[in-house]
Amino acid sequence: MRRFSWFNATSLTLGFAFLYLPMLILIIYSFNGGRNVAIWAGFSTKWYGELFRDQAFLDAAWVTLRVGLMSSTLATILGTMAAYVIVRGGRFKGRTVMSGMLYAPIVMPEVITGLSLLLLFIAIGLDRGLVTIVLAHTTFTMCFVSVVVSSRLVTFDQSLEEAALDLGCTPWDAFKSVTLPIIAPAVISGWLLAFTLSLDDLVLASFVSGPSSTTLPIKIFSAVRLGVSPKINALSTLMIAIVAIGVISASLINKRSVTKRLKDEQEAAAS
């Protein structure tokens, strides 16, 4: 069994301290009773209380949640379709253009995507609001979904679909009863990624949101531009906690199913 060498232990400790200390400090100071961010004035949860009494924040959170649910669901459908077409669609006219358009928003600076979408919405006279944010987020996040799903489809044994057809399925039936159940984990993680990206997005939303549809990141951004605020610390802590619980439990579930599978396979080979 190998052990940590002192060099590796040091670099890992320092590295993870760098990654986690800022968030840790943020979390600790969200329970600070005083207003000053660097002076500890006793444990208190009063900022959480204030946060939940602030209607503007609650409204923004509600907008963000609705946008996130709608856009990530739309993006998952479109992104899965796009991935399927790119991986399985064979050759068709404009395939290169399509894969280019799927790849570009991932690497393009968000300011450009945001600006161009806004100019489109103005050109066609679409009022800025919830709809425009959903459209923008769907376009942006479907590319990520498509990357996740297509990387699963590439390793997917195509003879499984052929076997389904061979056994009497129509193509749609084969997709529904064979392909989809097998790629489901990738589709779900695609959805989660899209949802997280949507919740987190500031730049696109700043361009395409209207006055009545402020999202949480916009609200946070305008609040923290003026300086550190304990209320934002409390909000940040909540968001970090949600993500941490989600990621950790997902990885635990994944680890358990992998170990179980390994055990099953070993037993099967031994039998």
Next chain:
Amino acid sequence: MNYRRLFLIGVPYVWLLALFLVPFIIVLKISLSDIALSIPPYTPTLDLSEGWAGIKDFFSKLDFDNFLFLKTDPLYWKAYVSSLQIAIFSTAITLLVGYPIAYGMARAPEEWRATLMMMVILPFWTSFLIRVYSWMGILGKEGFLNSALMWLGIVDEPLTILNTNTAVYIGIVYTYLPFMILPIYAALDKLDISLLEAAEDLGCTRTSAFWLVTLPLSRPGIVAGSFLVFIPVIGEFVIPSLLGGSNTLMIGKILFEEFSSNRDWPVASAVAVLLLLIVVVPIVLFQRSQERQAEAQK
């Protein structure tokens, strides 16, 4: 059968055309227009009701004035140069910070690696904005860092870090670190330990084996990680706005300000077009290197 295929290809295709390519063409077009006090605040607008004459008239009014304007105003080219500079330096620093972490992860005991991997991914899922914001409380005049330094007696006066380029660098390295660690870790993890043993067997010391074997073989990870940091940093907007000062010039920030406070859409569009031209080079280079990598693995 054929309708189904058409539907499957058509829906995402039309979506991307309408919401990615068309907006882009609009940006290109507006960047060639002139500012006007109207709604929309630029001219000319394409009037298809006049038919061919309208189209001809429209194209004759487009010009490169906005781009010439960008050339005359030193603010813009300074911002471009400074964006590139910040991107290059911060990529280099991220590499220096990220490599030892990735190396430590790859050489960690087997049962630790999944956990370490998750610890790198966790911040990646956490809100970008919050991670940038967390440094505001640390780097400020009365922030955590200054209190700590003064308490330790290292400095007498609080240092000014927030609202300087130093803070921008710290923010970039912090937020983009996972992008650097993950590809390098992937490359190092694949590296066969027996290669190092072979190198030592053939007379290398531990250190020279690192320089002659480990480092060259982790190059694909270094290249991928560097591009993954460099490309988004050029157009970065949140970090310079929150951590940078008024003298922090980054093109993403300028574009946003040009657009929202000055409402000069043609100039903002021209800035966007030029920004795209700048990022296109590293994007193409990155894609080429990824393709070569995929080819080599076949």
Next chain:
Amino acid sequence: MAKPSKTPVVFAPWEDETQKPIIQFKNVTKRFGNFTAIDNLSLDIFEREFFALLGPSGCGKTTIMRMLAGFEAVTEGTILLGGKDISPVPPNKRPVNMMFQSYALFPHLSVWDNIAFGLRRSSMPKDEIGARVDEMLRLTRMEKFAKRKPHQISGGQRQRVALARSLAKAPKLLLLDEPLGALDKKLRHDTQFELMDIQEKTGTTFVIVTHDQEEAMTVASRVAVMDHGKLIQVATPAAIYETPNCVYVADFIGDVNLIEGNSKKVGSDKYEVSWAEGQAALHGSCPREIADGTRVTYAIRPEKVAISADKPKDAANAIQGTVHDIAYLGNISTYHVMLPNGQVIKAQESNTRRLANRHFTWEDPVWLSFTDTAGVILTE
């Protein structure tokens, strides 16, 4: 095309004029872009046959199978199943099932559900489905594993589930794409016999694709040897082995010595092949007429070549040489004997004695001999 073989064959519908083939390929050509995968191929396969398509990878055997299953369309020509053109029928409507090389077992379904998958897509009533699945589980001896998922059973068991699944719908024709390729050698041998047994029990027509000549010879009633999208020879395993129609087939199936020379007719179907200066001509037979002086290849299997210290008295063919190499394989030994002209001929002997009292050793002068019916003369 098939020639009557010397071994008695009970089941031989291809020799019976009154039998209607279940599958007919009529001048079928398949092109992928510029590449011709199948080149003007005609072939009849009969009911209850176990038909093997044998050839190196890329010879077009898999394409034939995929055209039968409906995954590839024919470029030219027609394929008839029971006398009807099947080209307009999509794969899910064909009375043809396929067992995939990767088995293609649905990982999210249990063994039972995998076998029931096809039945659920037919009009079969629910209780009959259950009975049929159980029957298939019994046939493949998988009753105990019905509730397991594919990753919870071994490779050999997966193979049996894949077979059960493809047989469940009682197809007119079962296609097997390298069905035993993923199994290790020992298991493969056992499974070959099991496969033949199941084919006999169910009476289904089997078409198997394989690159393993031994497997094709073991299981098949007829073997089609393919190369570059063409059928080279279609015959029973014995006929393919004993009377190959060309050098390619002789060389592809089993081990063979090939000696080039010029032919001369000496009897009704008897020929002489002069192959080297100062050496006696080889005697052999060929059912086809060969003009004198044609460049031919004399093919002789190593096990038909006898090896002795002294010149045998009444052998039709005898050549002297020296032992160049000996490959000891346990049950048999192969002697590589170098002839005066430098050519090496292989001769096989069963090891009826223990290794220690072996007849010959390296550099020994020996005589090789064989009868005039042992070798075949090939013109291509």
